[in-house]
Amino acid sequence: MAPASTVASEPLHQQRTSGLRKVPMQTGILPGCEPCHKKVCAHGTCQPSSQAGFTCECEEGWTGPLCDQRTNDPCLGNKCVHGTCLPINAFSYSCKCLEGHGGVLCDEEEDLFNPCQAIKCKHGKCRLSGLGQPYCECSSGYTGDSCDREISCRGERVRDYYQKQQGYAACQTTKKVSRLECRGGCAGGQCCGPLRSKRRKYSFECTDGSSFVDEVEKVVKCGCTRCAS
Structure with a gap:
């Protein structure tokens, strides 16, 4: 009598998994979870298409697999004159007006x-x-x-930097200089201006890194004098 034939069998865990195939997971679905468990449709409703898949039914004005792309931008070519366009939906917008303006299109001036x-x-x-x-x-x-x-004409003492332009560079004294500024009015058609000044040398620094020494005329007395033509 011939010996009974034997049939090679797969290990038990391989038999249980041999009937499964790898299915790529969609965005928003975790292994072992049901489709639509999370809100993955940005502007739409999630609909399960299988045990491991879903589709998005988009709201009006939205498209894309996850309903996250606008089909139309209502602010393109908007007519807000003095304001900012704010989308209401895919087909309409409103205008947020700047201060001092009103109206639907912000084209009317308001009395402030x-x-x-x-x-x-x-x-x-x-x-x-x-x-x-x-x-x-x-x-x-x-x-x-x-x-x-x-x-009346008088000299007001100020303490500030002298400034000069040297080519393309802006320059100013390395320290503040005390001087008078002539302010006030004069009778008889005269003008308030310097009556006496003196020249002093000061160091200047420039924005291009250069430096130089130059004379500066400081006003030391103000009074009424003939107006400059």
């Missing part, structure tokens, strides 16, 4: 209250303080709340 309308500066300009209060900054030679009073 200007605190400087409340005061008059005869010889000066209206400025706003840190608290938003208007005041007059007077031109040289004038004073008063409305810059309507002329002050």
